[in-house]
Amino acid sequence: MELRIIAQRLHEAIVEAGEHALQVQISPRTFSTKESLQSGADQGSQLITASVDEDILTFMRHKVDSIGPFDGYWEEAGNDRHPGGHYWSIGKVDGAINFARDMAEWTLTLSLFEINDQGVAYPILGIVHAPALNITYLAARGEGAIRIRRTPSGIKRERIVPTTTAGLKGSVVSFGMSYFAHESRRAIETVAAIAGMPADIKRIGPTSLDLCKVADGTYDAYFEPSLHHWDIPAVSAGSVVVWESGARLRQWDDTEINWYANNNIVASNGLLTAELQPYLEV
Secondary structure (H helix, E strand, C coil): CCHHHHHHHHHHHHHHHHHHHHHHHHCCCCHHHHHHHHHCHHHHHHHHHHHHHHHHHHHHHHHHHHHCCCCCEHHHHHHHCCCCCEEEEECCCECHHHHHCCCCCCEEEEEEEEECCCCCEEEEEEEEEEHHHCEEEEEECCCCEEEEEEECCEEEEEECCCCCCCCCCCCEEEECCCCCHHHHHHHHHHHHHHCCCCCEEECCCCHHHHHHHHHCCCCCEEEEEEECHHHHHHHHHHHHHHHHHCCEEEECCCCCCCCCCCEEEEEECCCCHHHHHHHHHC
8 A cells, every 4th residue: 555545544443543542632630630740741641641641642554554564573683673664653542731731733743764774774654643733744655744734614735835034134943852951951952042042042942843843934943962763753843844845854963863872853844954963062
């Protein structure tokens, strides 16, 4: 089955999973759950999203297994990944704190990795679905990237492209940061270094959605340090959308994303990367 057809069928599945997750988010919460949010953002978000994540993973695995099982799952294959293999990565809620705080900016993600003859992994299909925003980004290798919006007048499918902003001055830049203090400090120091050049610097998240907003021209660039193995589903899904839109995604040192290690990532329209690069080395 062609990647395009698989992507379309799994888009329907992830929208269905998103409807369930959204109902959980908008439902009244118990007093104990609200109390946990006051005791710590991470603790509270984990408590609220734990059951949602489990439901999503169970539902999406069933759909993937029936539509395009391939060789298994990225997180489980480990050393068994082999050249020519294809492995799915199903994401939990990306933007758990946003989800717990009743913000609309959170996503469900799905990606498909291919291992080439040299044993190098590349994501070749990505879906990023934002249920509360009624937006899905979908991309498959060689097929381009599209944004699917549910509007009062019906569903709109639009091919997306990045901006043509040539430099940092007057641009709109987004950044992400960890809840680990030493990792967040790197992001804040970079923001301080470029302050005064972009027209605006956003911090909304999550990673997958920020990447897609570079792809569709909402942002001119996005950067985040210290993305970990648990961020792979979000980054891999968003990366396919970025690349297929014509935008650029690399590490801060201009090397390729390493899907087996932590990454400092920077996505841009490709035109202002050179000007941004020195500030990422602060």
